[in-house]
Amino acid sequence: MRDERSTPPPIIGAPGAYEDLEGGTGRAVYFRPTRYSQQDLGPVRTVIEVTLGDARHACEMRDVSQNGAAFVWPAGVAPPALNDTLAEVLVRFENHDAYRGAATVMSARPLSGALIVGVSFADALMDIADVLHLRDVRSWSVESARRLNAQSQPWHVAGFSDFKALVGEFHLFLKDAEANLGEFEKRLPWHVVHGTADNPAHLALLTQLDNDFVPECTRYSYAIDRALRGASPDEWARLKEFSLGMLHGYLMQAAFVERAFSKPLGYPGDFELMRYMYNISTEGTSLFSKALHYAIVHQAAGEAVRQRKEMLKRAMRSLLEGAPAERRVRIASIAAGPAYEIAELLRELNVCEAQVEIVLFDQDRTALEVAHGRIGRALTRWPNIRVIYRHDSIKRLLKDPTMLRDAGPFDMLFCSGLFDYLRFSTAVTLCQTFYGLLAPGGHAWVGNMSDHPNPCRWIMEQHMDWFLTYRERDEMLAFAREAAPGARVEIMNEPTGINPFVVTQKPL
Numbered sequence: 045m046r047d048e049r050s051t052p053p054p055i056i057g058a059p060g061a062y063e064d065l066e067g068g069t070g071r072a073v074y075f076r077p078t079r080y081s082q083q084d085l086g087p088v089r090t091v092i093e094v095t096l097g098d099a100r101h102a103c104e105m106r107d108v109s110q111n112g113a114a115f116v117w118p119a120g121v122a123p124p125a126l127n128d129t130l131a132e133v134l135v136r137f138e139n140h141d142a143y144r145g146a147a148t149v150m151s152a153r154p155l156s157g158a159l160i161v162g163v164s165f166a167d168a169l170m171d172i173a174d175v176l177h178l179r180d181v182r183s184w185s186v187e188s189a190r191r192l193n194a195q196s197q198p199w200h201v202a203g204f205s206d207f208k209a210l211v212g213e214f215h216l217f218l219k220d221a222e223a224n225l226g227e228f229e230k231r232l233p234w235h236v237v238h239g240t241a242d243n244p245a246h247l248a249l250l251t252q253l254d255n256d257f258v259p260e261c262t263r264y265s266y267a268i269d270r271a272l273r274g275a276s277p278d279e280w281a282r283l284k285e286f287s288l289g290m291l292h293g294y295l296m297q298a299a300f301v302e303r304a305f306s307k308p309l310g311y312p313g314d315f316e317l318m319r320y321m322y323n324i325s326t327e328g329t330s331l332f333s334k335a336l337h338y339a340i341v342h343q344a345a346g347e348a349v350r351q352r353k354e355m356l357k358r359a360m361r362s363l364l365e366g367a368p369a370e371r372r373v374r375i376a377s378i379a380a381g382p383a384y385e386i387a388e389l390l391r392e393l394n395v396c397e398a399q400v401e402i403v404l405f406d407q408d409r410t411a412l413e414v415a416h417g418r419i420g421r422a423l424t425r426w427p428n429i430r431v432i433y434r435h436d437s438i439k440r441l442l443k444d445p446t447m448l449r450d451a452g453p454f455d456m457l458f459c460s461g462l463f464d465y466l467r468f469s470t471a472v473t474l475c476q477t478f479y480g481l482l483a484p485g486g487h488a489w490v491g492n493m494s495d496h497p498n499p500c501r502w503i504m505e506q507h508m509d510w511f512l513t514y515r516e517r518d519e520m521l522a523f524a525r526e527a528a529p530g531a532r533v534e535i536m537n538e539p540t541g542i543n544p545f546v547v548t549q550k551p552l
Contacts, residue, residue, distance in 0.1 A: 085179050130148075258338065307509075319382060351539050377405065377459075463513075479550060484550055487550075489545045527548070
């Protein structure tokens, strides 16, 4: 083992070995003490006074060093000669007299109508280090008015005591949970912590999390969301800084929060986040990170995504199981993502005699690859069902409403999450395109998250930077009716009520 005592500690700030140091170049080969201007000394007030006879004159300092100073000679006073000795020169920084004594005139030069006199201290050297330390303290003091004053901090906002108290409590809850789960993890074998639900011990672990940790996380999250409602934009931004400072380090350990926040594909709500919400499994490298991820995907927004999938599956199952063998049925999913609802539908169908074509349209190639892998295995049961993958952009679909007509017309077209990010006018335009792609009697299903009763906006917006365009049902009906005047339009609600769909039917 190496004896640490045999090696002297490194000098802090040392640039390297002594033999590697560089000397001066040019005029700097001949060393002279560093000169400091008033700008170099920052907020330190500098005073130079020269006593001439019975009069004391305050002079503007130009620069100062360990062994001398340069200053503006007082107007109306006869200039000194080189090598003259000034009986007393005082150099004062704030209330600290750094030098008081005789000085020898070493230079005198005119500059912009003034005479700049340089003197060398005759009685002693000035301790410039003390002055620089004073500068540093004074500079810090100026900053401390901002740094140490709570009211100037970005997280400070008056009021909202409920929000602050809840965030503080949640911080302590997560801190204790991390410690307790960390200790518990040490007692468990790897396969229990990182296993699957078919392992009885792992299943018991999930049940325990369902009984205590998950409800507590949910309670705090929803209560914080309620306490944030009503904040002005400036208050909201400051409360975000407060929440980030207290909780972000914990929440980012959840795989769901980390991916939503980092957006590796450049946008929120990607296929991996969909997988997290659909699977409701534990993800992470520690028991605490797994538990926190597990708790977050259980929350209401995730449940709404799961429920909308079930609702769409029911609608497609009804369409396919009721269609006769001679009928051709066409379905389209726009912004399909990983298309879990299609893969699950194909596994769960009891009967399907019709000839079916399903178009999955998405601008993310990786999402389509994931969908292809999952659906390909399920398709082996259904030789009469064909799935077509279209890798193209929504921008092109908006510009060319006919681009999918070669695959239609469609008996059912649905778009689950895209409208959460669209302006009203764009929503109208895309709904018009959807309506034009429908067969007579066909239905277009368009989902849009509703702010009421969604209790997850706090954690999504403040800790994931995940913002949606929330719309209430009357606004959804408005863009659908503007897109298809005279069509039958209705709202279909999944059980949570957070992710309703507006359904437009083309007449027969």
